[in-house]
Amino acid sequence: MILAIPLPSLLLRRLRSSVSTPVRRPSAPDGPPAINELYHARRLGLVRLAVLMVDDLATAEDIVQDVFAALYRRHGADLRTVADPEAYLTSGVMNAARSALRRRRTARAYVPPPAGTAPAAEEQMLLADGDREVLGALGELTVRQRQVVVLRYWSELSEQEIADVLHVSRGTVKSTASRALTILRGLLGERR
Amino acid sequence: MTNLEARLRAALSARALSVSADDLQPAVPPTLATVPKPRRLAWPWAGALAGGVAVALVAGFVAARLPGDDGTGPAPNPPAATVPSQQSSSSPSSSPEASPGISPGVSPEPGPARGSDGLPKGRPEASPGSARSHPPVPVSPGAPEPSTAPSPPAAFG
Structure with a gap:
């Protein structure tokens, strides 16, 4: 049953990318390359998304820059071969954030984090107590659960879109979200 | 939307913004x-072509060095000088004909050459021409006449 899931997922993704999502055409020959336009338009949003994952602005900026560089290396500047560049970038940011969190957890298993890696005081001041409490509870989730929660409640993606971005099945997204909400409910003292 | 979901949205929005x-x-x-692009071979077929040429060169060299092709390989054994045995009376072949015809006593076919001691030799020590210069093996008494080595067939040069 598990083996049968990826095929419909791939077919749906291909169908979605070829029918409903407009293929991004390259810019005019005398204009800036498509990837530059995309960079200027989406960089801040992707950095915010990465910050929600890794909770560190410098790491988030590095992640986004690396994802754009990888996109340029692989598909060139006109992005003619990329059906959905935004989904590609979101998926790249999620994968890179996951790798960064794994590296960080591995490093913290050997060396305690220095005091400088805590969120800046200005950032803490901007957040209300309730928000800080929720964000602290988010830190207790697994990486996959945190990805699903962020994509669902910040990026406002549907279950199917989250499944496409994370390359998992829709059922996995649903069960992961359910488990994450259960954990958060317990941590935050919420009642159903 | 539950209370928890509303709190989640608010917290994520506040952190992101x-x-x-x-x-x-x-x-x-x-x-x-300056993003370093992965280095690629200028001509992807150049590597395959160079490899093919190298293989062909090695194969040609090996083929040229194979034994037997340069004239120094094993040559057919010349017919050895036969000596009538003691029972030559029963052998009717005393004809010194150089015929390659089958004869029980004189066999021109290239077989294991026999030296003067009668033991088979794997390879003649001398060419057929020089074999004739050897003195004939003493003929045992009673033989009608000493047998001379028949000249090798024309096929053997």
């Missing part, structure tokens, strides 16, 4: 940065 464009480090798009 705390990052503004002014907070970002100045950066350039990857097209303006």
Whole structure:
């Protein structure tokens, strides 16, 4: 049953990318390359998304820059071969954030984090107590659960879109979200 | 939307919007940065072509050095000088004809050459021409006449 899931997922993704999502055409020959336009338009949003994952602005900026560089290396500047560049970038940011969190957890298993890696005081001041409490509870989730929660409640993606971005099945997204909400409910003292 | 989901949305939004464009480090798009592209072979077929040429050269060299092709390989054994045995009376072949015809006593076919001691030799020590210069093996008494080595067939040169 598990083996049968990826095929419909791939077919749906291909169908979605070829029918409903407009293929991004390259810019005019005398204009800036498509990837530059995309960079200027989406960089801040992707950095915010990465910050929600890794909770560190410098790491988030590095992640986004690396994802754009990888996109340029692989598909060139006109992005003619990329059906959905935004989904590609979101998926790249999620994968890179996951790798960064794994590296960080591995490093913290050997060396305690220095005091400088805590969120800046200005950032803490901007957040209300309730928000800080929720964000602290988010830190207790697994990486996959945190990805699903962020994509669902910040990026406002549907279950199917989250499944496409994370390359998992829709059922996995649903069960992961359910488990994450259960954990958060317990941590935050919420009642159903 | 439950209370928990509303809290989640509010917290995520507050954290994300705390990052503004002014907070970002100045950066350039990857097209303006010097991104090292993966090195590729200028001509992808050049490697295969060079490999094929090298293999062909090695194969030709090996073929040229194979034994037997340069004239120094094993040559057919010349017919050895036969000596009538003691029972030559029963052998009717005393004819010194150089005929390659089958004869029980004189066999011109290239077989294991026999030396003067009668033991088979794997390879003649001398060419058929020089074999004739050897003195004939003493003929045992009673033989009608000493047998001379028949000249090798024309096929053997």
